[in-house]
Each structure stands twice: as C-alpha cells, then as structure tokens.
Amino acid sequence: MRQLPQLFLEQMQALLGAEFAAFKVALETGEREYAIRANGLKVSAPDLQKLLQPTHLEAVPWSELGLYAPRGARLGANALHHAGAFYVQEASAQAVALALEVKPNLRVLDLCAAPGGKSTHLAALMQNTGVLVCNEISATRAKALAENLERLGCIGVVTNEEPAKLAQKWGASFDRVLVDAPCSGEGMFRKHEAAIQSWSEAHVQTCAVRQLAILEHAAALLAENGVLVYSTCTFSIAENEAVINQFLKVHPEFSLEEIPGFRAGIGGIGSRLFPHEIRGEGHFLARLRKNTGDPVHAVTELRAVSSKIWREFLDEFVVPAGVPLEWRGEIHMAHPEMPDLNGIRALRAGIPVAHLEKNRLEPHHGLSRVQQKAVLEIEADEIAAFLRGETITRVGSTGWLVLQTQGFALGWGKHVGSTIKNHYPKHLRGKIFQLETDED
Ligand SMILES: C[S@@+](CC[C@H](N)C(=O)[O-])C[C@H]1O[C@@H](n2cnc3c(N)ncnc32)[C@H](O)[C@@H]1O
Incomplete structure (x- = not known):
C-alpha cells in the first residue's frame, strides 16, 4: 500500500x-494504468493493435488513437516504438491535446512541451501542417523533446x-496555446513514488504561483479568438480551479469553454479526471477563449539554401514542403510563417x-521518418543489429535506403557494394525505452 x-x-x-473512500482505495492500492497512443501520422489504433499482436490492447474510450497496454508488455522496447509507430502516453494525458481542438494549418504553441507527449499528439491532429512550436x-x-518529434516524424x-521571452518576442501570434503546466504531480502518485516523496503544501503553493505566471505569458502569445488549454496532473484546487479563477479576474477578455466528456471541475471550472472514476491517472483541464486582442505574426527572415548541392539533394530525396533553412550545419524545412x-x-x-558536409548534403535521420523513397524491409534479427549500429549485408548495390x-x-x-552501412544516429544506438520511464 502506498x-x-x-x-x-x-x-x-x-x-x-x-467519494473520498473510493478515491483513497484507487490511489493507495490501485494499479496504475499503462497506455500508448498510435502515431496518427502513420497508423490508426486498430491497425497498430493488429501489428502488436499477440499483445491484446483495449481502446481508450476518449482517445481515438489510444490503447491500454497490459502491465509488463514491454512495448517501449518494441522495434515499432523505435520506428515511431506509437508513443507511450498515459490515457488521461491523451485528453489534453484533444481539448485544444486543433485542425490542420493553425499556428499552435505548446509552451511546456517536454518530453513531447502532447506535442507529438498535436502534430498528428494537425496532420503535420501549419506551424507547431514546441x-x-x-x-x-x-x-x-526534439528526439521524440524526430522519432515520430513530426514537423x-x-x-x-x-x-516570458517568447511573449516579448512574438506577441499575440498563435491560434492555439497549450500550457501543460509543471505541477506538484499528485495525479502521478501511482506512477512515480518520487512524486509522493517530494509532495509538500509549500511545493503546491510554489507551483500555483509559477502556473499563474506561465498562464500570463501564454495569454500574451494567443491571438484574438484563439484557444488556450491549461492542464495539470494534480488534484489540488490551488493549482487548478484557483489558478484559472485568479487568471480570469485579471483577464476579462477570456471566457471559459466546456470540455465535453469529462466531469466538471469545482465551481464548474474546467474538467477533472479522477482515477476512481476512469481508467487513467489524475488530471485537470480547462479551455479558455480569448475574445479580443490583435493578431501579430512575427515571421523569421529565412536564409534559403541556394546552392547546387541542394538541387542535387532534391534530385535524390523527397523532402516535406516548406522553405529550406540552413540551421547550424543542418538543413531544416521550415514553415514560411514560422515565428x-x-x-x-x-x-x-x-x-x-x-x-x-563539405560540399555535399547527407540525409538526416529526421528525413528517414517522412520520406518513402528507396525502402528495404529488414528481418527481426537484423532490426536489433541495426538499432545497435551494425552493418547489414545484401547483394551488391549503391545508394541511400530507408530501412524499415x-x-x-x-x-x-x-x-x-554488398554492405549496407549503418547511419542510425550514434546517440540512439542501443537505447532501450522503458514503458515506465520514457513518457511524461
Ligand atoms: C507536465 S510537464 C510537460 C509534459 C509534456 N507536455 C508532455 O506531454 O510530454 C511540464 C514541463 O514544464 C517545464 N517547466 C518548468 N518550469 C517552467 C516554466 N517556468 N515555464 C515553462 N515551462 C516550465 C518542465 O521542465 C516540464 O518539462
């Protein structure tokens, strides 16, 4: 018992x-729920479920891409996880990006984004269009966070x-802003023993002050008619309804919107997910709309890649739409309206x-996750070898291939020749993802 x-x-x-008795049982003795989210950029939940057979995964009722994972399934170590087919994300956390109501081509900011659970979900909901800033x-x-976006092929x-720096620099320039705030983590008590150990009333109060400050900057970054979602994984009123209440007092230009499907928060503010009521950990969500404000779009002056080597690269590789930008020794495809x-x-x-490279370009690992040209399906024993950084043998040929x-x-x-040289990034080689530790 905890x-x-x-x-x-x-x-x-x-x-x-x-209701307290039922809540106490769920938190003191209940097993935490494990879940994954299919990467909607690549696969639906039912198709992912087929690919992961014989492991049986049940659907998360409120999340089309969500699947509950049985305890001990070790899905984090599965090759499909390395390949970005899914993200390990607790079921309640999957409600957050959905509450933001994103659609393709919006300008979206995820202000507290690491390790990227909500960001990768947002990218999928936006179908890799628009501007997503994490x-x-x-x-x-x-x-x-950057590695997780890369793994899932998110733009x-x-x-x-x-x-504060972003608010000062960019002003009211986003259609959607997500504040998945740092919090005291009471909702994670079943998941992380450390959350129990580090809990104190003083910490709750410190978090509340910080949350209000972050919300202030988030409000400044939101354009007129834009939507802001505030979320925490804690139960305390001080960090949830009270933060929203104080915020609304000084921001009459914002109004609360309902998030259907979940129990209302205290005083009708936001929504609450409780572990004794649903299959998931504790969460709070609130959706706010900004009714006034002047949209400002601060756009980077892009330094386009002009040279011949870029044209040669395009002859060989298919790259996503955008403007090529030289970026610290790399070429990134950027949205023309990037801040x-x-x-x-x-x-x-x-x-x-x-x-x-010197006088030439080499494909980046990030491109492998979005380009479909020249692929080679490899066998189970070869997958492990490839992920360790080893070479693979095949009949002689030349050229770049995406191994899949x-x-x-x-x-x-x-x-x-007859060798396929390994270009899996060195920092990822031999990396084992644990279902328990690699999520938010
Ligand atoms: C709940 S976590 C975010 C989880 C993430 N959205 C996900 O789904 O993977 C909160 C994040 O806020 C960051 N953070 C802490 N203090 C902050 C501050 N003052 N302003 C913005 N972010 C902060 C933390 O480092 C942490 O990564």
Whole structure:
C-alpha cells in the first residue's frame, strides 16, 4: 500500500466528500494504468493493435488513437516504438491535446512541451501542417523533446526558452496555446513514488504561483479568438480551479469553454479526471477563449539554401514542403510563417532533412521518418543489429535506403557494394525505452 501524505488526504477528503473512500482505495492500492497512443501520422489504433499482436490492447474510450497496454508488455522496447509507430502516453494525458481542438494549418504553441507527449499528439491532429512550436524551459528536456518529434516524424519547431521571452518576442501570434503546466504531480502518485516523496503544501503553493505566471505569458502569445488549454496532473484546487479563477479576474477578455466528456471541475471550472472514476491517472483541464486582442505574426527572415548541392539533394530525396533553412550545419524545412527565431534558443526550425558536409548534403535521420523513397524491409534479427549500429549485408548495390520494419522507417543505411552501412544516429544506438520511464 502506498503511504500518502496525511495533509494531502485531508484536502482530498474535503474536496471529494462521500467519494473520498473510493478515491483513497484507487490511489493507495490501485494499479496504475499503462497506455500508448498510435502515431496518427502513420497508423490508426486498430491497425497498430493488429501489428502488436499477440499483445491484446483495449481502446481508450476518449482517445481515438489510444490503447491500454497490459502491465509488463514491454512495448517501449518494441522495434515499432523505435520506428515511431506509437508513443507511450498515459490515457488521461491523451485528453489534453484533444481539448485544444486543433485542425490542420493553425499556428499552435505548446509552451511546456517536454518530453513531447502532447506535442507529438498535436502534430498528428494537425496532420503535420501549419506551424507547431514546441517550447521547453529545460535544456536537457528540450533535447528529449526534439528526439521524440524526430522519432515520430513530426514537423515542428523546438525552442528552449522562458515563456516570458517568447511573449516579448512574438506577441499575440498563435491560434492555439497549450500550457501543460509543471505541477506538484499528485495525479502521478501511482506512477512515480518520487512524486509522493517530494509532495509538500509549500511545493503546491510554489507551483500555483509559477502556473499563474506561465498562464500570463501564454495569454500574451494567443491571438484574438484563439484557444488556450491549461492542464495539470494534480488534484489540488490551488493549482487548478484557483489558478484559472485568479487568471480570469485579471483577464476579462477570456471566457471559459466546456470540455465535453469529462466531469466538471469545482465551481464548474474546467474538467477533472479522477482515477476512481476512469481508467487513467489524475488530471485537470480547462479551455479558455480569448475574445479580443490583435493578431501579430512575427515571421523569421529565412536564409534559403541556394546552392547546387541542394538541387542535387532534391534530385535524390523527397523532402516535406516548406522553405529550406540552413540551421547550424543542418538543413531544416521550415514553415514560411514560422515565428522569428533570431535571438531565441532553438533546437529545430521545422524538420531536419540534411546534414551539411563539405560540399555535399547527407540525409538526416529526421528525413528517414517522412520520406518513402528507396525502402528495404529488414528481418527481426537484423532490426536489433541495426538499432545497435551494425552493418547489414545484401547483394551488391549503391545508394541511400530507408530501412524499415512492417512498413515503419527505422533509419538510413547506405548501400556500398554488398554492405549496407549503418547511419542510425550514434546517440540512439542501443537505447532501450522503458514503458515506465520514457513518457511524461
Ligand atoms: C507536465 S510537464 C510537460 C509534459 C509534456 N507536455 C508532455 O506531454 O510530454 C511540464 C514541463 O514544464 C517545464 N517547466 C518548468 N518550469 C517552467 C516554466 N517556468 N515555464 C515553462 N515551462 C516550465 C518542465 O521542465 C516540464 O518539462
């Protein structure tokens, strides 16, 4: 049985009344729920389910792409996970990107984005169109975020900035803003023992202050008629309804919108997901619409790649639409309306497609996840070898190939004679994803 903080239990009793007993059982002794989300850019949930047989995965009722994973299924280590066919994401967390109501061609900002669960979901819902900017304040977490976008073949900018800096630089320029706020993590008590250990009333209060500050900047980044979703994985009123209440007091230009399908929050503010009511961990969501404001679009001046080597590259590879931008020794395809990145710490300007070598370009790992040309399906024993960085043997030929499993790209190989040289990125080689640890 988990030992939960006494003060936390008292607060929950006050919040839930007669329901408290059921909640306490779910949190103290209940098993956490495991789930994955099919990468909608590549596969539907029913098709993914077939590919993962004989493992049986049940559908997540509120998420078309979601599937519950049986405990101990070790899906994080599956080759299809390496190939970006799915993302390990707890079921309640899958409600968040859906609440933002994105559609193709919008300008969307995910302000607290690492490791990328919601960002990769948003990219799928936007079908890799429009402008998606994923920001993360921590440099190490921003790196993981960029890797996850790459793994799933998502097109999006990755920045590593303070929300205040982005608000000052870009102003009201996004149609949708997501604030998946850092919180005290009470909703993760079944998932991470550390969340229980680090809980304190003082931490809850610190989080609430920070959340309100982040919301302020998010509001400044949202264009007129834009939608902002605020979410946390905690139960405390202080970090949920109270934050929204305080925000609305000073922002009469915002109005609350209902999120259908889930129980209303306290005082009708937002929605709540409780582990004693649904198959998922604890979450809070609120959707707000901005009724006034002037849209401003700050657009980067792109330095296009002009040279002959780019044309040669295009003769050989299929690249996603966009403007090619030279970016620290790489070529990224950027959206023509990408926000201005001058003076902003950023890891990605769209989708990386090539490395700039001396007088030539080599395909980037990111491109392998979106290009369909010249593919080679490899066998089970070869997959493990490829993911470790080893070469593969085939009858003699020359040229670049995307090596794939069950139709999902793993990465580049270069055929030279009877050897296919391994171009799987060195930092990913031998990496094992744990179902328990690689999600948000
Ligand atoms: C709940 S997590 C985000 C999870 C992510 N949206 C996902 O689905 O994978 C909150 C993130 O906010 C970041 N963060 C912490 N302080 C912040 C701040 N002051 N402003 C913006 N982000 C912050 C944390 O580093 C953390 O990555």
